[in-house]
Amino acid sequence: MSTSTPDSPQGGGGMTWHVAEDDLRAYVRGELTAPLLWSADTHLAACATCRALLAGVTDPVALDAGWERLDAELDAPRPGWFESLLVRAGIADHTARLLTATPVLRRSWLAAVVFLLLATVGVVHTAGSPTLFLALAPLLPLAGVALSYGPALDPTYEMAVVAPLHGFRLLMIRTLAVLAAGLGLNGLATLALPGYGLRALAWLLPALALTATGLALTPRLGPVLAPSLVGGAWIAVLLAAQAAQERGAGSLAPFTAAGQGVAAAVAALAAGLLFVVRDRFDLFNGSAE
Amino acid sequence: MTTTVTASGLGLRYGGTRALDDVSLRLTPGVTGLLGPNGAGKTTLLRVLATAVPADRGSFTVLGHDPGTSRGRHQVRRSLGYLPQTPGLHPDFSAFEFVDYVAILKELTDRTARHREVRRVLEEVDLGDVRGRRIKKLSGGMRQRVALAAALVGDPGFLVLDEPTVGLDPEQRMRFRELIAGAGEGRTVLLSTHQTEDVAMLCHRVLVMARGRILFAGTPAELTARAAGRVWSSTERAPGAKAGWRTGTGSFRNVGDPPADAELLEPTLEDGYLLTLDDVSAEAAA
Numbered sequence: 149m150s151t152s153t154p155d156s157p158q159g160g161g162g163m164t165w166h167v168a169e170d171d172l173r174a175y176v177r178g179e180l181t182a183p184l185l186w187s188a189d190t191h192l193a194a195c196a197t198c199r200a201l202l203a204g205v206t207d208p209v210a211l212d213a214g215w216e217r218l219d220a221e222l223d224a225p226r227p228g229w230f231e232s233l234l235v236r237a238g239i240a241d242h243t244a245r246l247l248t249a250t251p252v253l254r255r256s257w258l259a260a261v262v263f264l265l266l267a268t269v270g271v272v273h274t275a276g277s278p279t280l281f282l283a284l285a286p287l288l289p290l291a292g293v294a295l296s297y298g299p300a301l302d303p304t305y306e307m308a309v310v311a312p313l314h315g316f317r318l319l320m321i322r323t324l325a326v327l328a329a330g331l332g333l334n335g336l337a338t339l340a341l342p343g344y345g346l347r348a349l350a351w352l353l354p355a356l357a358l359t360a361t362g363l364a365l366t367p368r369l370g371p372v373l374a375p376s377l378v379g380g381a382w383i384a385v386l387l388a389a390q391a392a393q394e395r396g397a398g399s400l401a402p403f404t405a406a407g408q409g410v411a412a413a414v415a416a417l418a419a420g421l422l423f424v425v426r427d428r429f430d431l432f433n434g435s436a437e
Numbered sequence: 438m439t440t441t442v443t444a445s446g447l448g449l450r451y452g453g454t455r456a457l458d459d460v461s462l463r464l465t466p467g468v469t470g471l472l473g474p475n476g477a478g479k480t481t482l483l484r485v486l487a488t489a490v491p492a493d494r495g496s497f498t499v500l501g502h503d504p505g506t507s508r509g510r511h512q513v514r515r516s517l518g519y520l521p522q523t524p525g526l527h528p529d530f531s532a533f534e535f536v537d538y539v540a541i542l543k544e545l546t547d548r549t550a551r552h553r554e555v556r557r558v559l560e561e562v563d564l565g566d567v568r569g570r571r572i573k574k575l576s577g578g579m580r581q582r583v584a585l586a587a588a589l590v591g592d593p594g595f596l597v598l599d600e601p602t603v604g605l606d607p608e609q610r611m612r613f614r615e616l617i618a619g620a621g622e623g624r625t626v627l628l629s630t631h632q633t634e635d636v637a638m639l640c641h642r643v644l645v646m647a648r649g650r651i652l653f654a655g656t657p658a659e660l661t662a663r664a665a666g667r668v669w670s671s672t673e674r675a676p677g678a679k680a681g682w683r684t685g686t687g688s689f690r691n692v693g694d695p696p697a698d699a700e701l702l703e704p705t706l707e708d709g710y711l712l713t714l715d716d717v718s719a720e721a722a723a
Contacts, residue, residue: 242541242546304539306524310519311543312514432489
């Protein structure tokens with residue numbers, strides 16, 4: 149967006165570059181997008197040359213609107229590193245702000261998950277079996293999603309419920325972000341277990357099944373009980389499968405081909421149920437007065 | 438005066454508790470106070486009117502919109518500012534970032550217009566100078582003003598405030614009253630509070646609630662008038678008084694049914710409130 153022409157004598161003292169005319173025209177049309185927009189905003193505040201050029205390519209009304217916008221932009225605080233990262237990744241700035249307010253996307257949460265996964269991978273290497281990792285990995289996205297929405301951890305939950313933004317939309321935005329982070333970390337942990345091949349990925353479908361089921365049951369059971377019950381059911385299934393394995397049943401059932409098929413079916417059914425009950429996320433789900 | 442919010446026969450049960458019992462009301466522009474003891478159903482009523490919780494029975498409209506339908510609920514929410522009893526604020530956000538976040542929840546997605554609106558409401562609550570400061574570094578009164586600013590985003594026609602002055606010192610409370618009075622100009626404000634002084638100073642109408650029911654609806658003067666002839670002074674606590682306490686002058690101020698020769702005192706709104714609650718308790722006991 150910049151030119152390397154030297155600064156003009158009439159202004160822009162100290163500037164080593166100027167906003168390209170095409171970008172200025174896009175700027176006045178309101179079509180310049182972040183981060184070019186932010187760069188132009190900041191530059192125009194300090195460069196008289198570019199301001200003069202800007203006045204030449206626009207009408208006065210549009211120019212006034214532009215100055216108002218510039219004023220608002222310079223007044224706004226700089227977004228944090230995580231929010232900036234999301235915007236640079238192409239996420240709209242308002243969606244990035246919604247994600248920044250998601251409790252489990254904070255550094256402390258992500259650090260805890262990384263620590264837990266590293267410890268688990270260590271145990272897997274020591275014990276010579278991936279079972280613990282496969283059992284734990286589906287629970288992390290379930291917990292992350294459960295804790296990203298609801299009165300327990302979201303301090304603005306009550307305000308969010310009565311806001312015009314559809315509760316299900318907010319839930320889905322956060323769920324996708326948490327799933328992306330959670331599944332991504334699980335995936336990285338899987339790479340640390342190369343000796344088990346595709347078997348080490350057998351957590352993925354159970355993770356999706358548990359997360360979708362936990363969300364689908366939340367409107368009826370609440371944001372704490374629903375994921376707790378689903379997590380407990382997963383542990384019960386694993387214990388039952390282990391007992392069967394000790395009786396000579398071979399691999400743990402959830403991680404066999406049949407078990408993976410069941411997990412996929414449960415995930416699909418729960419996703420369907422979640423869609424059916426989507427309007428229930430528009431109402432308060434907490435204790436009474 | 439134009440009625441902006443109407444409710445008819447609202448009822449809601451939580452388990453075995455009747456949180457709202459046949460509540461009907463009409464609100465007009467200006468500040469209406471909602472008084473009641475703990476557990477009276479005030480927060481439940483506010484949550485129902487704010488569309489957070491659906492009522493089991495009855496209906497209501499806000500600015501002509503019926504929240505009984507998905508579309509109507511959306512319209513009500515676009516006209517609503519809500520300050521809950523314990524407004525959660527992201528402590529690591531700055532005041533600007535937090536209000537900006539709420540503005541996004543209110544569907545203001547255009548960055549320039551949104552930031553303009555955020556600046557406007559922060560100026561309105563006198564926080565323009567500290568808009569970049571982290572919320573965790575703000576005082577309790579300032580945090581409450583941040584929450585009020587968030588409620589004011591979008592210039593809502595109906596503002597619901599649930600005990601916004603709790604925990605504030607007298608100076609902060611006075612400052613907050615000024616803000617609420619300003620917010621009540623041209624819009625309908627429903628203010629739940631335990632502070633009868635808030636109602637006396639701010640409200641053009643008052644509702645008294647207990648056990649899920651509206652016991653009184655009228656002007657503060659009418660509520661005060663309920664205690665006319667029922668407040669008296671004595672040298673000892675009067676045995677038949679509903680309430681009585683020694684004042685700074687050493688004499689007792691009694692509220693209830695005075696004896697024939699009692700030295701009557703000018704009633705306050707608090708006297709009227711206490712007697713309204715007591716009359717209902719007596720009816721329930723009978």
